């Protein structure tokens with residue numbers, strides 16, 4: 001009896017040493033240093049090559065890491081294709097602005113050539129996010145790695161976990177950020193990522209034509225900006241793309257805050273940062289740095305800190321999950 005108890009207890013210890021640890025290992029900078037020494041160089045070179053051909057992918061590639069992390073943790077589940085009977089996160093409404101899946105596949109293919117089965121898709125997303133920010137003249141940071149890939153992706157989880165552009169910032173904060181360990185500062189800082197990229201009209205057109213059912217524009221919006229947006233977005237438009245940081249949507253800088261400060265925020269969630277004293281102060285401070293053409297040292301440092309914090313959300317490490325061979329599908333079951 002004692003023997004069996006001991007044996008039953010020891011066997012898993014011997015076979016699966018990683019399960020012994022009370023806590024799975026944490027992410028660390030340079031996780032692939034020995035297993036795939038050129039991993040980060042391969043990612044950077046491939047992304048640099050792609051962005052030089054298609055600069056407009058920078059915003060979507062940054063956003064993909066964000067979407068991945070908010071839905072069930074940074075586990076690469078955003079990349080999984082649907083399987084019969086189980087629509088994946090990709091199929092969910094908030095996917096509208098997501099592009100760049102092919103880019104991730106290209107990067108993954110290069111890594112598989114160099115070090116088969118070593119670098120996770122979740123880590124690729126985190127490294128790519130860093131690289132597009134750097135390539136568009138934003139800050140550089142060391143990306144902690146060692147994430148493993150999740151085994152499932154569920155459409156409805158995307159709907160319930162991603163802050164929608166039409167909620168106000170307070171509601172987004174309490175409903176989507178705080179439960180994940182992010183705070184008001186992380187929210188105002190991460191929204192600064194809207195300095196890159198474009199949005200579909202549907203994410204904000206009610207602010208132009210029918211704000212809160214009034215059939216009038218959102219009074220918080222600058223009037224001339226409303227006219228400009230209306231000329232780009234006819235009611236019901238589903239195809240046009242509008243720059244989120246007009247004038248510098250391909251440069252990672254603090255100018256997004258200038259637009260927010262002047263009633264030119266595209267989304268309700270951006271606009272309403274002006275209603276809370278803390279986030280308003282933050283916006284105004286960065287706006288004045290941007291207006292003066294200064295180096296946004298505070299925003300860059302904060303952005304790096306919030307990205308690392310976000311990149312740690314509910315990660316799988318150690319023996320959890322797997323390293324996918326192809327980012328679009330979980331590995332075949334091996335018996």
Ligand SMILES: *[C@@H]1O[C@H](CO)[C@@H](O)[C@H](O)[C@H]1NC(C)=O
Pocket residue numbers: 090091092093095096098
């Ligand atoms: C986004 O979701 C819609 C359905 O909501 C789906 O038809 C479309 O294929 C999805 N886009 C991608 C890139 O998967």
Ligand SMILES: *[C@@H]1O[C@H](CO)[C@@H](O)[C@H](O)[C@H]1NC(C)=O
Pocket residue numbers: 210212213214215
């Ligand atoms: C405006 O919004 C209200 C409430 O959201 C809706 O009932 C109404 O049909 C909308 N009007 C138009 C013209 O879209």
